[in-house]
Amino acid sequence: MFLSKLDSLNDALKLIDDNQKLMDTEEIPLDKAHKRVLAEDIISYHNSPPFDKSAMDGFALKAENTFNASQSQPKTLKIIDMVGAGCFSDKSVGEGHAVIIATGAPVPDGADAVLMKEYTTTKDDELTIYSQVTPGENISPKAEDIKKGDTVLSKNTFIRYQEMGLIASAGYDTVKVFKKPNVKLIITGNELVEPTKDELSDAKIINSNKFTIKSMIEDSGACVSISHVGDSFKEVRNAIHDASEEYDVIMTTGGTAISDGDVVLDVVDDLGEILFHGVAIRPGKPIGAGIINDKMIFTFSGQPVAAMSQFDIFARKYLFEMQGRKFDLSVTKRQAKLKIPSQLGRTDFIRAFSDDDYARHILNRGSGIIRSMVEANSYIIIDENDEGYQKGDLINVVFFNSLLW
């Protein structure tokens, strides 16, 4: 009953956006924060480096004492101390003095440059230098990386390995992040069985969506729990009802078409509100979404490829943004390797193999052909106002890699 009039893609996406939820925050050890999203600004407690630091192994000295030194005209200085990483020298470097210094060690008072060990020779406390340095050379000045009190990262930043280091240097051993959403994935379908090497009896089909959609949820930073239920209204209703009390988001596969066995949207209608059912896209037209007990439910097709595309188009952004991470399709342009027909009034997400220059669509692309997703590394997206492209036209491409958490 719901599919008779299709929503446009933009209308459907807006309905999801209007119902976007944000997770609560939690404080976790920094150690566990890799690939989480900051729920606070990071304001540094320290300067980094905390002092003028040597960037080389060599000798701390006054730069002017090195001027004009060369291989043919070496100069001589007196070594008065040695300083390693983790120690301060209590000596002050005066005229004609030098202090042996290690990479990372604090530059002693009075010195304004470090001459690399490679350009020197030593004999007892006598240092012979064969090269000159300018003031500041080979010194990482105090606070050059981070100034105490500076906001070094903003709320909503995704924590890559680089940010891990910056947060540590700012003095945080715990960090406030957005919680991961708990997603309930409900697989519907009497015909579905677990993978087996045995011959399939009756009209059974192996449940592949369980594996693909679970993995896609993981690839969106979220946690997932799976149930498999039959097609009856009662079974599906019980599963969705229970999930709506315990989980942050519900996803289903199967039962979204319009035959009598397709009860999923009837259940959504019964338990809550349908936002839309049926969107002018290909593949994946029978996608639905709704709100039950204030939780978003996405109802994906049973067809494996349709379900994957629907997840990419509708659910990824929702899961990312629940965790405070901005998400937009990262669209780039490529030349069409082949002519691609399309239909006005429908947005196509065409599986493709793209490289630095070209996008070539996968020819065999029924919505049940998982192999077409395996051969692909990208979508070609054809807008509802376009009737397709000629070979050589510049077309919109989204790489699968750019969709991952």
Next chain:
Amino acid sequence: MFLSKLDSLNDALKLIDDNQKLMDTEEIPLDKAHKRVLAEDIISYHNSPPFDKSAMDGFALKAENTFNASQSQPKTLKIIDMVGAGCFSDKSVGEGHAVIIATGAPVPDGADAVLMKEYTTTKDDELTIYSQVTPGENISPKAEDIKKGDTVLSKNTFIRYQEMGLIASAGYDTVKVFKKPNVKLIITGNELVEPTKDELSDAKIINSNKFTIKSMIEDSGACVSISHVGDSFKEVRNAIHDASEEYDVIMTTGGTAISDGDVVLDVVDDLGEILFHGVAIRPGKPIGAGIINDKMIFTFSGQPVAAMSQFDIFARKYLFEMQGRKFDLSVTKRQAKLKIPSQLGRTDFIRAFSDDDYARHILNRGSGIIRSMVEANSYIIIDENDEGYQKGDLINVVFFNSLLW
């Protein structure tokens, strides 16, 4: 002592490649195989779909019985059965017959097409059709995705969500993959302390490498365990010796320069063999690698940015290929936004922010400036034979995202 003559980057990479190890394999539940690497070919036990399957909700019938049907000239057929997903019909579709069929259900004998429900009306067992279909229309033929006995995925394939679905459909509930390497990360440095909000005493510095390098190891599919030891030969030797007995790979940070406190390479020399120490790259020149107890050891700098770059240049490929996953830097071309000087005889990995068209290098890029890695999303790579580039030149860029597992 080791740094006096620098290896070229290619020579150093070849030494690592010559010592590449491959992990053993293990059989794991398919459920856990996402983002692992296949250690066997996947040969399908099944056809998929296992029978001619309806791709739509509608009516299974003989296509020729629909020819010339239209809105103005409807035709009438007799409904003789109904078939849902998971069931076979025991009726045969004859002349003038139709069977109600759900998406995913097996097409009954005698039928050669499915007419979508949208183009029909029904009254009791009388079906009125307003559109025609061609033979095969709306049917996913048996084995169109996968043929029983076909090799659908090859050994060494990285298992994305798509491959998860394909492996399931092929009938595998367990799968043979390469084991994850266990990496021991040994942080050296008396001066390093854990992140703290308290003022740092003496010449202490916060240990950020622990967080960045650990996260990079995780981003390479491997497992990691961390120790922090002081700079003494004995401490470093004990830690590396023990690690070489228990772990698959060893990584260290700090102690790779040439001052007296830099003992890491001396330990490698003592316990095993140094492959190289000192490579003509920037940042990261003091990188070393060696073999101890038949295990690879990478000795990274203590400087945070140098350590990250060294990991990307030397260790990622090693960890990927230990797990059977091919890895090459994914180099693309961008226009230089600014002029970039470089030095002959040295390969530069310059932190940059790149978009679809341009690469702009980060100006403040001392090897201790973690912020430069945070502002960057890519490396500009300048070959040892290039003296730099002018604004507008096409240059080699590697996006950080392309390096991840």
